[in-house]
Amino acid sequence: MLRSTLVCSLLSVFLLLTACVSSMGISQADVSGTPTTYATVVKAPNPQLMGHWRRMNPEGIEKPWMFQYWLVKVGDKYAVFYNYDSRRKNSFKGWASFNIDGDTMTSGVDGATFYVKGGKVFMQVAGRNEPYPMDKLD
Numbered sequence: 001m002l003r004s005t006l007v008c009s010l011l012s013v014f015l016l017l018t019a020c021v022s023s024m025g026i027s028q029a030d031v032s033g034t035p036t037t038y039a040t041v042v043k044a045p046n047p048q049l050m051g052h053w054r055r056m057n058p059e060g061i062e063k064p065w066m067f068q069y070w071l072v073k074v075g076d077k078y079a080v081f082y083n084y085d086s087r088r089k090n091s092f093k094g095w096a097s098f099n100i101d102g103d104t105m106t107s108g109v110d111g112a113t114f115y116v117k118g119g120k121v122f123m124q125v126a127g128r129n130e131p132y133p134m135d136k137l138d
Contacts, residue, residue, distance in 0.1 A: 025068045026052060026083050026093075035072070035079035036095045043102040045071065045078060046116045052137040053114070055123050058130075065090075067123060068137075069114065071105070082109060 031052075055067040070081045082096035097108030103116040111126030114134065121134040 025054060025066065026070050026081055030093075031070050031072055031081045035074060035077075035081075037079065037097050038074075039071075039078045039080055039098040039100045039105070041078055041100045043100070045100045045105060046103045048116045048119070048121055049100075049103075049105060049114065053121055053134040054137055055132050056135050058132055067112065067132075069096075070138075080105070080107075082107060084110060084112070 050071050050073070052070040053068065055064075057064045066083070066085045066087065068083045072079050072081070078098075078100060080096050080098040081094065082098070083091075083093040085091040085093075092109050099106045099108065104113060105115070106113045113124045113126070115122055115124070117131075121136070122131040123134055124131050
């Protein structure tokens with residue numbers, strides 16, 4: 001009896017942790033399928049923009065929105081799997097329209113801009129002047 005209770009408890013903890021991790025952003029499984037939309041490319045992206053990135057939590061903001069993207073190349077096209085979450089009611093997760101112009105890419109979903117400056121990747125929320133540094137996850 002004690003053994004089955006322990007196994008059930010461990011299984012419950014594992015399932016809870018799995019659910020939390022999958023709700024935290026973009027997974028490899030999300031980008032493994034065929035994109036449903038591709039980016040409009042004016043100039044090929046700076047290689048630093050490629051891969052999986054997330055915005056760090058800015059200092060002084062109590063409940064920051066989560067921003068992540070994963071830029072992939074499929075054949076001769078580029079696609080962006082995008083995720084933002086206000087942790088309230090505004091959120092988006094999926095293949096998103098983006099405009100890419102070399103060092104800069106802009107979301108067609110919410111107008112956020114991601115760019116390379118001084119060898120680092122930053123994001124800027126539409127309508128704000130504050131640049132936020134990004135962390136590479138892959």
